[in-house]
Amino acid sequence: MPSMQQLFPLPIIQAPMAGGATTPELVAAVSQFGGLGSLAAPLLAPLAIIEQAEHIRRLTDKPFAINLFVQPRPQIDFAALEAAKVLLQPVCAELGMENLPTPTRWCEDFDAQLDALITARPAVASFTFDVLHGAQLQRLQAAGIRVIGTATNVAEAIVWQAMGADAICLQGTEAGGHRGTFIGAQQDARLGAMELLAACRPLIQTPLIVAGGIMDGAGIAAALAAGAQWVQMGTAFLCCHESGVSALYKEMLQKAKGDSTRQTRAFSGRLARGLDNRFMQMMANVADQVPAYPVQNALTGAIRSAAAQQQRPDMMSLWCGQGVSRSRAMHVAELMQTLMNEVQAAS
Template sequence: MSLKAIFPVPIIQGPMAGGANTPAMVAAVSNAGGLGSFGISMISLETIRAQVAETRRLTSRPFMLNCFVQGIPSPSQQEVERGVGLLRPIWSSLGWPDLPKPVKWCEDFAAQFELLLELKPAVASFTFDILSAAQVKRLHDVGMLVIGTVTNVEEALAWQAAGADAVVASGVESGGHRGTFIGPQTAATLEAIPLLLAVMQAVKIPVISAGNIMTGAEIRERLALGAIAVQMGTAFLVTEESGIPVAYKERLLAAQGNPTRLTRAISGRYARGIENRFMCQMAGVEAEVPAYPIQNALTGSIRAEAAKRGDAELMSLWAGTGVAKSRAMPTAKLMEILISEINHS
């Protein structure tokens, strides 16, 4: 089955790890003809099972699960202590005598991959690295379509060679983490439209465009350029069904112009978000913090405490460059408006 047959409306709701995606959001997108999706990388196997079951209760339509392709790191005590020391200005501002040690560095991708094979969503997508051809075949053998996330042409060619059914060409304007896995993250600077055009010229598989897409007119533009669909994350963050904290949502809705920039200070991997005190205070040392997922785990307790206190200055306010065009409403209504804009704007 082709991607177009799975979701007739060419909108993929971006998978966002960390709780933004909810079964109600994912189901609403799929019920409207788009492809709802879950970022499952940061949640336990039990939670993934429960959320998939709830989504299937709310929709009979296909949806997608997204994983970070990653190993479990084994940092030295010295590396961890250095990371904790670099974060001292942040955690000490919370009144803490020390930074709580993470229970684990990340979820087990190998276990998540096996769970994917068991749950059999219509589509599985991957970011941060690439699957082997053998892994792609295992997903195909149980009926799943496979989408890779790319930030440059070399990555798109690699995913095509591995057997992917499509790639998401994620421009530098995209909110959240960069998916770069070939070459330095700092070199993946192509904006969404030049990246889309370059990737389409290089590969034979379908290409999905991501980055700075908030309206139906912008969707139509990408489709006219040759994208099979678009992937939109930021637009769905302010919907009623979004699982992000209220303070985060309020910052998104108050945004003017483009208040976002890339930082690796919060997670150890470059990600785009609204600039806040966390990003500013760490700017001088962000090149020195441990790589993802170590830094992400170290800052987890800080971000959880910030969410509890409603303090957006110490959260990760991931958002794309189009954030000022955010529209707060139920997900179903946003889909209705986007579809109308695609057809009439």
């Protein structure tokens, strides 16, 4: 089985971004150019994972990755659920929603998703929110699938190395979207990407990926010079024409000035970074009281849908990283070429 280093020639991994951003077209375009495109599958049903993998294969014969959240089925505390609805009532009122519906489904079944991923046979599978069991990791590697684990602190990187991951993605606090923390409190994972890399390098022999705030070739060159084998970039691809986020979402990203992001639990019950907006501000004082992911994420689904329908970006979850003000709207191939030109200029 080829190593991760032999799979794709360029040191760029496109981050998996759940919620529709990573279309098959985006994933295929990154892989076709020589990076590693990643399909975010945490919110996809098992059959959809297989179908989207086949769609990617119709667009490119190059390797790609599929990402999943490692999570058990939640145990629902219905009293806590009603309390969470009360916390969200001011937001509902602002959007003209009389009642917040109780979701009929909280999340996809991870075991079924993992079976579908193995059936789909991507070259790489990446995981966040927790660590795999040894038997699960062995199933993937026996199927010829390389495994990337996500770490937000040194302890997590050590665990993924001990489990036998093929690579470890070090997610710095600058990164957009959800934090992958599974050891310790999420708010205690405070290291930036380059700080986390420096802390892990003396202890970790597994190849390392750096993620968080990398938007250009200079950032890529700096990470590689510091000892990373690859960088993972998400926000940099959100404004690409192949990205699946809405036109309004892209417009808000391109209007962003400086670091206009913050982390919040209010949307999903797990710390995630996105554009600061009215929803985050309204929920700031109660964000620590909402149910854990995926319960809060499912509960706010109706709010996010209403906000999108009403063209209210101030109430939408606009996930992105701290480098958002440097987003570029172009085709993937053009962005990839630009990045590689910048790497060469910076090296």
